[in-house]
Amino acid sequence: MALGYLFGGGVGTEPHGLELYQAYPVMRDLYAEVAGWTGLTEGRLLDEPLPEAPEERQAVGTVRETVLALAVHDVLAEHGLRPSVLGGLSLGAMTASCLAGSLGRRELFDMLLHARHAPELPAEEPRQGLALAFVPAGADESAYGVKGRPGVHLAGDFGSTVDGSVHLLMLSGELAALQELATEVPPGTVVPLPDRPIAVHSPLREPFRAFMAPYLDAMDFADPELPLLSCLERRRLTTGAEVRDLFHRNATEPISLVDVCAGMAEQGVRLGVVLGGSIPDGILDFPFPVVHVDRPEHIEQALAAVFELGIDASGGQPAR
Structure with a gap:
């Protein structure tokens, strides 16, 4: 029975992860590393107000959500938990792609922060x-x-x-x-x-998609080394070209948690771990038990669920 890691999408209005940051040195190490890569302060990555301009706010917010998700992954890895299957929604699909080995962490953060230079919506356009x-x-x-x-x-x-x-x-x-x-x-x-x-996942984001296209075309995407599920249709992504295509299409096409979870179930997932705070706990129906992790006490809950269900948590380790 496999362990699946699931990552939510979007930019939350409330910061998460401060208690985990205070509790785990490995998490603080990653935040310091990402701050060095991006030039953003650790406070901005944690809980300081986001910028006001919509595109810059969105870009910095995606960096904040992603560093939290990756840091939770690292904390769980310290406790011996590694995923066998990966999937996510929108931004979460990009995070999952990174952990599957399709791109490096710094490459992911550089790409996310590049999006802050996207042109803002003209004043004459409908809100x-x-x-x-x-x-x-x-x-x-x-x-x-x-x-x-x-x-x-x-x-x-x-x-x-x-x-x-x-x-x-x-x-x-x-x-x-x-x-x-x-x-x-x-x-x-x-x-x-x-x-x-911002009208995400709609045709209204075509200007943003066009802005990001040259940057994505210049990036190196490797074939995933772990099973990676698409959020744009029900399928597993197996090549770097397919991952690049997801990154391109993400801005303008609808996402589906239903498809991600169905794909995970088909891959043998019998326990899902939701990393970070972007998918609410206790509201949605899943085809397998799930544990949400964004607070220190959730680490023990995840470990207990893995033990009780007899889940294989050895997972895999991408090279990148």
Whole structure:
């Protein structure tokens, strides 16, 4: 039975990992190394306010989320836990690709920080936004703007809640269109998110995709050395070219936690570890037990779950 590591995506509004940082020297070592690579202070990587400009805020926020996820991986590795299968959503898929050996850690952070130079949205363009759609089980999902509604795009599928009563989706697009949709469906079922001015995983991010393309084309992507699952469709990525393609397409195409988890189950995963704080605990349904790790006490919980389920935690060790 295999151990799967799952990484969430996006930039959280609340910092995580401070207690782990204080508890584990290996985590502090990584933060110091990343600070040296990026020029960002360790405080900025931990809990200091992010920049105000949207693209710079997004870029620095992705560095913060990624260093936490990698640091949790390193803490678990010190305790003898290594994944057999890797997968993630959006930014998490990039982190998983790094741990699978497709690119080095410094290369990943350099790429993430390069994104801060992307042009900001012109003032004359419609404001962008994100929303969560809590679609009741059995409801017509087309009513929630998942297809054919101007200004609204399906950006992510997070699957069903634990009790099966709700299908959780992420919508992306023009803020006014998302707000209008929220008034047309049952109250509370479409919730525009505050302070999310970038329409991630939608065609509106084509300028960003074009900006990043030359940089990604110049990067060296190796074939993954561990099983690596795509979040853009249900498949395993086996070549460096396929990983590069995921990095290119990530900005403009919807992501699916359902596909990642289904792929993990097909790879024999019987316990998943969610690293970092970007996937909420206890809300979503998974096809296998999961342990969330973003606090010191979670380390022992992960170790106990591995022991109780008889999971092979020897994993693999990429060369890069």
